Structure formats: structure tokens, C-alpha cells
Amino acid sequence: MLDGSSSMVNKWNGEQNRFSAAGEIILRLMDSIYKVNDQVEFSLRVYGHEHNVPENNCYDTRREVIFSKNNLTQMGLRLASLRPMGVSPIAYSLQLAAETDFVNERDYAYSLVLVTDGGESCGGDICNIVQTLLDKKIEFKPYIVSLVDYAPLKDQYACLGNYLTVSKPGDVSPAIHNIAEAYRKVLAVPIAKPKLVDMANIPSPSALKINVDAATVPKNQPETTVVVKPPVVKPEVVKQEPKPVAAKPELKPEPKPEPPVQASTSKIQVNTSPITKEQIAPIRRIGYERINYPLFWSTATPRKRPVTNITFPVWEPEPAVAVTTPAPPKPTPPTPKPKPAATKPAATKPATTAKNEANYTTKTEPSAETLLEVYFTDGKGKFYTSTPQMQLLDTKSGKEVKRFYRTTDAAGRPDPQKVPAGDYTMIIGKTGNYVAHNLVVTANNTNKVNIVVSKGSLSFYYTGDRKRAVSEFVATVRRNFEPGPTITQKCSSLLEYEPGNYHVEINTLPIKRYTVDLDFGITADLPVDEPGFVQFTNTTPVGKISLYTPLGDQFVRFYAMQVDGKPDGQKVRLQPGTYEVHFKRNPQLPLEEDVVQRFVVKSNSTSEVELK
Numbered sequence: 001m002l003d004g005s006s007s008m009v010n011k012w013n014g015e016q017n018r019f020s021a022a023g024e025i026i027l028r029l030m031d032s033i034y035k036v037n038d039q040v041e042f043s044l045r046v047y048g049h050e051h052n053v054p055e056n057n058c059y060d061t062r063r064e065v066i067f068s069k070n071n072l073t074q075m076g077l078r079l080a081s082l083r084p085m086g087v088s089p090i091a092y093s094l095q096l097a098a099e100t101d102f103v104n105e106r107d108y109a110y111s112l113v114l115v116t117d118g119g120e121s122c123g124g125d126i127c128n129i130v131q132t133l134l135d136k137k138i139e140f141k142p143y144i145v146s147l148v149d150y151a152p153l154k155d156q157y158a159c160l161g162n163y164l165t166v167s168k169p170g171d172v173s174p175a176i177h178n179i180a181e182a183y184r185k186v187l188a189v190p191i192a193k194p195k196l197v198d199m200a201n202i203p204s205p206s207a208l209k210i211n212v213d214a215a216t217v218p219k220n221q222p223e224t225t226v227v228v229k230p231p232v233v234k235p236e237v238v239k240q241e242p243k244p245v246a247a248k249p250e251l252k253p254e255p256k257p258e259p260p261v262q263a264s265t266s267k268i269q270v271n272t273s274p275i276t277k278e279q280i281a282p283i284r285r286i287g288y289e290r291i292n293y294p295l296f297w298s299t300a301t302p303r304k305r306p307v308t309n310i311t312f313p314v315w316e317p318e319p320a321v322a323v324t325t326p327a328p329p330k331p332t333p334p335t336p337k338p339k340p341a342a343t344k345p346a347a348t349k350p351a352t353t354a355k356n357e358a359n360y361t362t363k364t365e366p367s368a369e370t371l372l373e374v375y376f377t378d379g380k381g382k383f384y385t386s387t388p389q390m391q392l393l394d395t396k397s398g399k400e401v402k403r404f405y406r407t408t409d410a411a412g413r414p415d416p417q418k419v420p421a422g423d424y425t426m427i428i429g430k431t432g433n434y435v436a437h438n439l440v441v442t443a444n445n446t447n448k449v450n451i452v453v454s455k456g457s458l459s460f461y462y463t464g465d466r467k468r469a470v471s472e473f474v475a476t477v478r479r480n481f482e483p484g485p486t487i488t489q490k491c492s493s494l495l496e497y498e499p500g501n502y503h504v505e506i507n508t509l510p511i512k513r514y515t516v517d518l519d520f521g522i523t524a525d526l527p528v529d530e531p532g533f534v535q536f537t538n539t540t541p542v543g544k545i546s547l548y549t550p551l552g553d554q555f556v557r558f559y560a561m562q563v564d565g566k567p568d569g570q571k572v573r574l575q576p577g578t579y580e581v582h583f584k585r586n587p588q589l590p591l592e593e594d595v596v597q598r599f600v601v602k603s604n605s606t607s608e609v610e611l612k
Contacts (some may be wrong), residue, residue: 058122091124109139131569151405
């Protein structure tokens with residue numbers, strides 16, 4: 001089962017995104033398991049890949065590859081054609097897998113591997129689905145492969161299966177080895193399943209008359225099963241005239257005729273119940289054979305489209321227009337908007353430096369063990385459930401004694417950590433922006449530490465001009481892994497958020513997405529490229545056109561508009577980059593192939609394109 005939600009487009013390793021990395025993990029795992037048992041069949045279910053985030057479609061899941069043997073190539077091609085887009089209905093996807101994918105548990109042993117970078121986002125109860133449906137369908141416990149190193153996820157998936165973190169390339173091989181080795185004992189030995197025999201179609205035994213030499217007939221053989229040849233007779237056999245044979249039809253329905261006793265040393269018992277050739281045909285054969293169907297494709301293979309390269313007009317006049325546009329604000333006293341935006345982060349960062357020394361109080365309660373509980377508060381009665389990384393250093397030696405994530409229970413109480421008694425320096429967060437010195441942990445006590453912290457902040461800036469306010473765009477901010485509202489933030493403003501992991505989308509064209517780990521007391525600055533424009537200059541109607549942007553080694557559709565021959569309404573603001581426009585020369589012919597033209601957009605410039 002593969003996560004196809006929008007966060008999977010985020011970078012995982014250099015230029016490779018998480019979705020691409022997940023596909024490689026699946027293919028490598030298949031290859032490893034084939035080496036153990038090439039009869040294993042694989043299937044692929046994906047969720048969150050058919051509807052965009054704004055639709056919030058919590059039923060977005062689909063089985064993209066059916067169970068079949070030797071389908072590594074099919075799996076690779078299907079993975080290459082999918083794109084992450086939406087939300088994460090994990091519990092609903094597990095329910096459909098149990099109800100519609102694992103349908104023949106009598107003849108097959110099922111298991112599941114979930115590859116994801118987050119948790120349930122539709123309010124589903126994963127543990128309830130596992131308990132009521134999945135446990136009855138699978139042969140051994142599933143694996144969860146997480147593409148992010150985020151400790152609270154492990155608790156969310158504890159009821160589902162074994163949790164593995166694969167946050168960097170070096171984690172892939174050990175994870176695949178662990179899964180393959182765990183399955184090896186099961187996969188190396190076929191699991192015997194009982195065959196069901198249709199007794200209704202098996203005919204009852206009937207007598208069969210055969211001509212045999214009388215000398216070979218045992219004396220205790222029933223008389224009705226042998227017709228004796230007269231040439232070679234024994235006295236006791238001769239007395240049996242043909243008349244008695246005809247006179248004893250009542251012996252035919254004898255319930256349990258004994259088989260002839262033959263001189264043999266074999267210990268194998270053979271069923272010699274006679275049967276005619278005509279009676280063989282109705283008997284149904286039941287075996288383990290599986291019908292192999294041709295490869296199944298759920299989408300049509302894209303057709304090759306002609307690509308028309310166009311020549312763009314010289315762009316020198318456009319910068320002149322772009323320069324003229326910002327000129328009017330100059331008479332306004334020193335551009336007030338950009339400077340406050342630049343001033344706020346500047347004011348926040350010194351505050352962050354000043355708060356590096358964490359203020360805290362300690363309270364101890366007798367306990368059988370030496371425990372540490374860390375509370376984060378704003379000092380005004382508000383406590384945070386954030387789960388930052390914590391590090392304890394011995395004050396004298398400076399050596400690390402313990403590293404952990406501060407997790408909480410459902411009520412927000414911190415989980416106690418077992419630590420040796422001593423004097424410590426506590427570093428809070430991955431960036432170490434808060435440090436608590438001389439923290440004393442007393443033996444045989446629960447040491448409760450209240451640390452006063454401030455929230456984190458999000459701001460945005462233009463990569464080409466930090467002094468210019470990002471006033472053209474708006475961001476939507478949603479906290480990952482936890483329920484909560486979606487917040488709309490103007491990109492020219494600075495807003496505070498509780499520490500945690502956030503998914504941020506900026507309404508640029510195409511949409512810009514980020515995943516941000518926000519620590520206490522820091523400001524995360526997110527870059528945005530300065531936009532440009534494309535102007536379609538056609539003065540005659542063309543009809544509906546679609547704009548495509550690069551994603552991996554392909555172009556994907558992200559915007560549609562009408563070109564009605566009025567240039568004033570045919571201008572679109574885009575992020576800098578290379579694009580494709582797809583349209584039809586004759587819109588009345590729906591089966592006509594699209595015409596494809598490529599164009600380039602640069603920051604603060606307008607590219608004029610005529611559709612031909």
C-alpha cells in the first residue's frame with residue numbers, strides 16, 4: 001500500500017522526491033522476495049493520488065495493480081505513471097484492502113507493506129480496522145516503512161505492525177533485508193491449504209466383470225465378480241454353473257465389497273473401486289493452479305503528440321515595462337510594506353538568541369525508578385503537546401547520555417524517560433535553539449521539569465529580492481500527523497505556530513509545497529520565486545487550452561483556460577520555468593490529437609506565445 005498524498009512530492013534525497021523513493025523501495029523489495037520464492041504474487045493499492053488537497057476526498061484509494069505472478073515490470077510502469085496529489089485516508093484504504101483485495105484467504109497467505117511519510121488525515125481509526133478486519137485476513141504482521149524520521153508516527157502505527165524508518169538512502173537496504181528475512185521462513189515453505197472435494201459428482205462404486213484365468217482366482221473371491229472360463233477348471237469351481245451366476249443379482253448392491261487380495265509386498269493401499277470411462281468426465285478437478293490473465297492496465301497508454309518548437313520574440317522591451325511597474329511606489333515614503341516584513345524577522349531572530357537560555361523549574365516526586373518528565377509551557381498556563389528531539393549531555397564531560405523525542409499521551413502528559421541520576425545540560429529541538437543548563441536529575445524520583453518556551457513562526461521571501469514583500473500570494477498551513485484547522489496566511493505577514501511538523505502550500509501557479517519542522521522560538525523562512533507572465537497573443541478564438549509543468553521526466557497538467565481571441569484576458573502569472581500548452585486546432589473533433597507547444601517563463605518578464 002503506497003501513500004500518494006501531496007506531501008510525497010517533497011524532497012527525500014537531493015532531487016529525488018519521496019514518491020519516487022517509495023517506488024524504488026517497492027521494486028527492490030519485490031526483487032528480494034522473488035529470490036526467496038518466485039511464486040509470490042504482488043498487488044498495489046494507492047491512496048490520495050486522484051484528488052487534490054482542496055477537495056479533501058477521504059475516499060481516494062484505488063487498487064492499481066492486481067495480484068499476479070512475475071509482475072515486477074508491470075509494477076514499475078504503473079508506479080512511473082502515478083502522481084501524488086491529495087490527502088491520506090489510510091484507515092479507509094486498509095478497510096478496502098481487507099474487504100476487496102484479500103478475498104481468498106483459504107488458498108493464499110496475505111501480508112501487507114505500507115510505505116508512507118505521514119499519518120491518517122481523514123479521522124479514520126486504523127487500530128479499529130486492524131482489529132475488526134485486517135487481523136482476520138493476513139497471515140503475519142504487516143510492515144510500515146516511514147520515509148520521515150518522526151518518532152510520534154511509530155506510536156500511531158503500533159497496532160498495525162512493525163515500524164521501520166527509511167529517511168535516507170542508507171536505510172533502504174537494511175529495511176528491505178529485515179522484511180525479506182522476516183518473510184523467508186514463511187515464503188520458503190508452501191503453506192498447505194485443505195482441498196475441498198465435491199462428493200456430489202463422484203459416482204458410487206459399481207461391479208466390473210472381467211475374464212481371468214480361473215487358476216489365478218482366490219477361493220475367497222466373491223463369485224459374482226468373476227466369469228470363469230470352462231477350459232481350465234478345478235472341481236470346486238466347475239460346480240458353480242452359470243445358472244447360479246444369473247440367479248444372484250441381489251449380491252450387486254452389496255455395501256462394502258472387499259477388494260481382491262493380491263500377493264504383493266507393497267504397503268501402499270490402492271483404491272480399486274471400479275469406474276467406467278464415461279463416469280470420469282463429470283468429476284471436478286480441484287488444484288492449486290491459477291489462471292494467468294494478460295497484463296491489466298488501468299489507464300490508457302499516452303499517445304505521442306507532435307511537439308512544435310516556437311521562436312519567442314525578443315524580451316528586452318519587457319524588462320523595461322517591469323521596471324516601470326514598481327516605479328510608482330517610489331514616491332510613496334520609503335516603501336513601508338517591504339521594510340516591516342524585513343524588520344519583523346530581524347526583530348525575531350535576536351529574540352531567539354536571547355532565549356537560548358531556557359528558563360525552567362523542577363519538581364520531584366518519590367518513585368521506584370529515576371524518571372524524567374519534560375513539560376513545555378508559555379508560562380501563562382498553556383502547555384504544548386509538541387514532540388521535539390531532546391538531548392541530555394553530562395555537564396562535566398559534555399558527552400551525550402541520552403537522546404529521545406519528548407512524546408505525550410492522549411491527555412497531553414509527557415511520557416516518562418528513564419535516565420541515570422546526574423547533572424545535565426538539556427538541548428531542545430534539532431536546531432538546539434533552547435538550552436537548559438545545570439539540570440539536576442535526582443535518583444529514585446520522578447523529576448518533572450517545566451520549561452518556558454515561545455512559539456515558532458513562518459515567513460516568506462522572494463529568492464531574487466528579500467526586501468520585496470511577497471504580497472501576491474497566500475499560503476495554507478496545516479499541521480501534519482495531528483488533527484487541527486487549516487490556517488490561511490498572507491505571504492507578506494509573519495504568523496506564530498505551535499512547534500510541530502507542518503504542510504505548507506502557496507497558491508502560486510504551479511502550487512509550491514513545503515514540509516516544515518517548526519521548533520520552539522525560531523522563524524522558518526520559506527523561499528518563493530518571483531513570478532513572470534505568459535501572454536497568449538491570438539486574436540482569433542482557439543478554445544480551451546491546458547498548461548503542463550514538468551514533474552520528474554514527464555509533464556503534468558496543472559491549469560486550464562479559454563483563449564477567446566481577446567488578448568487582455570489571455571495573460572497568466574506563472575512561476576519561472578519551462579511549460580507546455582496543449583490545445584486542439586479543431587475543437588469540434590474530440591478524437592483529434594493535441595497540438596503541443598513549449599515556452600519558457602522568466603521572473604519579472606512576460607513571454608508572448610501565439611498558438612499555431
